[in-house]
Amino acid sequence: MNPPNLCIAIAAPGGYALDRAQFERGIARLQAQGITVHNYYDPDRVHQRFAATDAERLAQLNAAAQDPDAQVVVMLRGSYGMTRLLPDIDFRAMADSGKLFVGYSDITAFHMGLYAATGAMSFAGPMILDDFVRDEPVPYTLDQLWDCLRGPVHTVRGAAQGNPAVDVQGTLWGGNLAMLASLIGTPYFARIDHGILFIEDISEHPYRIERMLLQLQQAGVLEKQKALVLGDFSGYRLGPSDNGYDFDAMVAYLRGRLPIPVLTGLPFGHIRTRCTLPFGAQGRLVSDAEGFTLTATGYPTLAALSGCANPVLPAQGGDNV
Secondary structure, three states, X not given: OOOOOOEXXXXXXXXXXXXXXXXXXXXXXXXXXXXXXXXXXXXXHOEOOXXXXXXXXXXXXXXXXXXXXXXXXEEOOOOOOHHHHHHHOOXXXXXXXXXXXXXXXXXXXXXXXHHHHHOOOEEEOOOHHHHHOOOXXXXXHHHHHHHHHHOOOEEEEEOOOOOOOEEEEEEEEEEEHHHHHHHOOOOOOOOOOXXXXXXXXXXXXXXXXXXXXXXXXXXXXXXXXXXXXXXXXXXXXXXXXXXXXXXXXXXXXXXXXXXXXXXXXXXXXXXXXXXXXXXXXXXXXXXXOXXXXXXXXXXOOHHHHHOOOOOOOOOOOOOXX
């Protein structure tokens, strides 16, 4: 039996495309690789800083989830907007659609809400902007997505000096730290015990990162986890008043205070070279002096959706777009 072609639906629950021509070129390049693209984002519907009004962006998300041909819903971009939609999202309908939802940053709120409401898994991974439209695509970032969606096992490797030796297993979850902190105390904060929590953020000073992590600790979240894995936290600026307090000093403080191991070096965040992580999968984290391996299993894949052992996906090695 020949596997079906890959069909991607695009929805924009947050920000809009700053370069319309680039966005259109990106779709054309995906189509040139044999991918069917069903685009529910209309560049003419920009509203303030959003891709459209709240109602229109919710309608995009619903249409993408209801698309009978699409297996994957890839979000246009992050920025901000998902939080506005959370009370009106029918998460049960999202889960029942069987779609593989992909995005990161602001999309963390969707991952959390979906899992909290239904236990359904989704994917912290690349978005149309800018991962699929770059003039020079990043092979690692796109290969990570296709490898993860193929399944049934997905592996991410990281390296950093000073990580503790660990060998733990648990539910893999997390995403953008600011989004996670914003959801504490809401129905959309997934209560996960014995988890492996991964986090990232952009343009957040180390003291703000520390403050949000202490908020998670004081809310009783971190003590229930097996490990905390830090991705990229670039884009901040230190000042003279920091007096030696930098990212490394912050990590050292957390390692002395938090009741769980803290690792750095995860290739995840607002960076060009980014891994894909299945939110809600079963994870195993093994770390030593040379680095760590994070392995995910037990998550939905394209093969399971199509009933085919080898669904058609773009070739690996940077030819994805």
